[in-house]
Amino acid sequence: MGGTPESTKLPPGMVMGPDGKPCKACSSGAAFRTWGKTALAGATAVTKKSQQCPPDKDQLGRATWTFLHTAAAYYPAQPTPAQRSHMLALIHALPALYPCNHCAEDFGESVAQHPPDVSGRAGLSRWFCERHNEVNEKLGKAPFDCAKTDERWKDGPQDGSCD
Template sequence: MAGDSTGPQTPNAPGADGATAGTAAGAPPPKYPKGVILGKDGKPCRACNSFASFTTQSKSALKAAAPAPAKDCPPDVEVLGRSTWTLLHSIAATYPPTPTPKEQSDIKSFMRLFSKLYPCWVCAEDFQAYMQKREVKAGSRDEFGNWLCEAHNEVNRKLGKPTFDCRKWEERWRTGWKDGSCD
């Protein structure tokens, strides 16, 4: 994990014997595109990288649209991220308007465990750090939904993606758009 000296953190990181993780001593290290995140086993972490990151081996590949992975393949970081946010926002949308102390404790525990078990270790550590700075707000559906929306926006800012107007989180995730397009 990031900051863990026992696991590779950069592509082609050499081990103690000078060999790259996952290769025999003296064998040339595998070449991965710049920015590919390796797992603890020294191989590319599927949950931490996008399918597109493996298709950028040449300049011509950068110009062509990256093909989408087959639907029956394990999810890459982009598919995993979209699915995760859909699940989390859906949980917020069904969270009680006035939760009991037990329900508040449960959602905080869930978020803490979820961030520890998340398949993309880089993403997991980043979200854990976010939660240390900004404790999960769980006093009401609106409070939790807004906290989650702000957390999602923080991730979007880091990824260079547009942010969402959190005043509309409930319309997006619970009631549907006022224009009736979700009816």
């Protein structure tokens, strides 16, 4: 197996993927960097820092939530059956395909407990907000006010600072 040597202690926040290899998309960036330094100590390999690095768990999360909340913000108020079906397929694909496997597993349980509301823009935006708040709570973050979802993801603040 090509996994981590058992003697290598994993720092908190560092997660191995199902293939037994370090999963950057499942780990915090700080933990991944710490692990990398430990794992490479004494190695002769020279690493070159790139400005375009693969995402860690938090970068992937921010990008994915941006897509999901924005997709909900622009979802029709009265979607066609095909649009509902596509949105359901997108949501149900995440537990199977989201690259952070422990995130995907928890999200899948949440989707099973809270069937997606794809009836229209308002319901879907709230549904994503509530799912995101579950993750926020799990991570010890303050909940987002779901009444402000449109302001955050569609209209921007009233002061016009995002116009």
